[in-house]
Structure formats: C-alpha cells, structure tokens
Amino acid sequence: MRKTALLAAALTTLATTQISAAELPGKGITVKPIQSTITEETFQTLLVSRALEKLGYTVEKPSEVDYNVGYTSIASGDATFTAVNWQPLHDDMYKAAGGDQKFYREGTYVSGAAQGYLIDKKTAEKYHITRLDQLKDPKIAQLFDTNGDGKADLTGCTPGWGCEAVINHQMKAYDLEKTTVANMGNYSAMIADTLARYKQGKPIIYYTWTPYWLSDVLVPGKDVVWLQVPFSSLPGEQKDVDTKLANGANYGFPVNTMHIVANKEWAAKNPAAAKLFAEMKLPITDINAQNARMHAGESSEENINRHVDGWIKAHQAQFDKWVSDAAAAAK
16 A cells, blocks of 8 residues: 555655646747757757757757758758857857847856867977967968968868858958968868878867867877967957957957857747747867767767767756746746
8 A cells, every 4th residue: 555655655645746748838839950960069059959859849850051051041940050150259150140130049048168279289289379360370270381382371161151251351450361371171170181181190279169179189288289260350240259258368359258049029929939049058178078979979969869868867857947947938
C-alpha cells in the first residue's frame, strides 16, 4: 500500500514538471532556423531548436545561408530565427535588413567572443613583432610572403561574414596595402593551408575568432600570439566603437556578444519562444569544447546531435527551467 502511495506521489510530481501536451504553446507551429555555412554554428542553433521542440514547436533543420541573406529572410518572415547574431560585427547587416523594426532581440546568448590577428610565436619573438602595423616594414612583411610577390599574405575570412569588411578597412587605415595582401576566400581551406605552413615551421599570420576550434589547435600564448593595432578603426555602424580594452591593449576588434534574433512579428505572436530566446545562455567555453570535438573528427550530423543531447543532460535543471519559464510566459 505504502509503495503504491509513494509511486502515485512520484508520478504526480513528475507530471507537474512536464508540460501537458494540451498546454504546449508551440503546437502546430513550424519554426525555420537559419545559420551560416560555418558548421560549427550548428551546436548552438540546435540547442535552441531542442528547447523549442519541448514547447511543442515543429522545428525544421537549420538552413545554411550567407548572413546577409539570413537577416533578410528573417525580416521577411521566410525564416524564423538565427542563434548567431554577432554584435557589433553584424550591425551593418542587421540594420540594412530592417533593424529593431523587423527583429526581436532580447537577452545575450553568448558572451566574450573575441576576434583579431595572430602570428606564430617563434616569428613574433625572433623579430619582436607585437603589432599589426609593423607589417608596414617591407622586411617584416616579407617574412609572411607565401607566393613570392614580396608582400605579407594574411589569412582573412570568407566574404559576407562581416569580418572581411573590417579587415579590408583596417588594411587601409593602418597603411598596410603596399606591403600586405589580406586574402579572402573559403576560410576552412585557407586555414588548412595556414596550419600546414605552421607545421612546416614557416611564419604565419591570420585572422580568427572565438569560439572556434582553431584556438584549441594553435593555442594563443603557447603556439601563437595576438597582435595589437595602433588605434581603433572600424567601418560602418561600428565606426565609433573603441576597441581598446580596460588594460590598455587594443586588438582591433571589440569583444562581441551573440544573440538569438527572430522575426519581430512572429515573436510577438509566440511569447513562449520570445521568452526562451531572451533567457537562454551558453558559455563560450562549451562551444569551444564542442567545436574542438568536431575538428577532432566528430563532425557528422549524428555526432553534433549527440553533443547537443549530452550538453542538455549535463545541464538538465537549467534547460528545464528555460522551457518552464517560456511555457509560463504563454499563459
């Protein structure tokens, strides 16, 4: 008898922590997430998708598009949300697609996303290189020449990401165009070449960001060093941003935050999802660790889904609170 009573009590408790199917605020509503072609963004996107599914939404697989296309699609309602809005890096694209009039953006999903330029430590120490503008010296620039034209070859990024506009702007601002070529193209392919050069003991100079697996392979401070810039200089919407840190160091880019951005009209009709978007937070170290696993070979769709499930299991109470707070917002 006592066992039956205990079991009944346990089942009642369980029932209260689960949202009943009838109460699911997302029932019958389809969500279309988007991200860029950077596969490493899938983890943070799917985490949001999983929470939406718990609220009853039918969530499609994330579509991969260029960022500017992504913002336009969300603004027009052809897509629902992105979990990879970088602020201030994407400010120009965000504004061009309609800004706060078209988008819902509340809360901060990821904090502490750094970007900048790095060179291998060996070359930095041998030639006392600490700043990007030292590349104005043709002798210094020549160290990083990969194709024999006498100019430094800096590994830039993929056009359309936002970083290429900043890099091109800074090449002009720091008077580096005569001695340095910032190469833009497929970032993965360019970084594979950069890594190969590093393994051959050759000097390297490249742009990167965190969270990304690269800084787990070429570790800043150990294998490579960040370069500082002579002064703050950014294009467009970021033009007044001071990139100098509190400690006086200046790496040319402000520390970014990442946000979940959704179609404003859709968010207004879906208060549960809006609450979820505002409340979710993901430590940057967790993204770095997952990205490193992808680089080590666990990069299939199945692997990434397993990583998402593992993260939820390890942070179950936190995840459940997001879902229950979101469900409560719909009432």
